[in-house]
Amino acid sequence: MTSPSRACLPAAVKLLAARDHSEQELRRKLLRRYGGEETDAALAVLKARGYLNDDYLAGRLAARYIEDGQHGRLGIRRRLMERGLSKTAVDAALAGYDPSGEYDRAIALAARRFPRATAADAPKVGRFLAARGFDGETVLAVLRHAYGYD
Template sequence: MRPSQSPRKSKDGAPAPADAAQGRQYAVSLLARRDHSRHELRAKLTRKFGAALWLDEVLAWCEEQGFLDDRRFAGFFVRSRIERGQGPLRIRAELQQKGVGEALVTEALSEAECDWFSLATEVLGRRFRHPPADQKEKAKQLRFLQGRGFDAEQSFHALDQQREQD
């Protein structure tokens, strides 16, 4: 931890109590780097300041100012994961892990307007140049796609497309 980030100490060595202004300042510095979900930001503030009474006030202030928006976060997150070649199941799981509500996750995935079948085919083609020669290779390619977050239908479609192209 850099000296500028170390928590202030009182005379007895215990961490000095922080106030809402410090919490707002820290929250804004985190949100200036990248978007966070409300759940993520709460966890980081709690880790830094403990279970302070003003956490909800700081989170509400960030939302009022437009700095914190789970809908915007989910949209950016989905687009960035699509660019990395990840499928809808993995994206959904990661967003849920970050505390984004199911309704927002579903909305963000549908607004992405991604052709998951084409993406699975593209990802498979980048990783494996040729269609599977035997069952063992086919299982390996299916595991790869499912690990990336594509469902069985999308994975089998990608394998079929790869076989047709070859």
């Protein structure tokens, strides 16, 4: 493996300074301007120095997504995978996920997003929650409780 060019490594550091990137995201961005060998070398340096760690990133993002309450477990998984994180890293990040709060997050989200919703709006609310990654059982429980939907 060659050493990173004088431009590739600083470009990678600048991208990481702006926001966290997964290895795949950073690789894709660097390959737009630099060759494969330069990119691989820059990524190897960043990983060796601890600046690029997909497992750590997956854990941080999962915690943030859980905390913001905007997504269910499936939605969080999808968002992490879209960031280019490996299935192994995503599984590890969600290993401690407590599904007991899923219903509470879904009902709070539905109430914030649809404050004046009625039973007639239940299908729209259900589609919204499903798109946010709440499982079908949780969506149905919210619709039954909040909108009397069966």
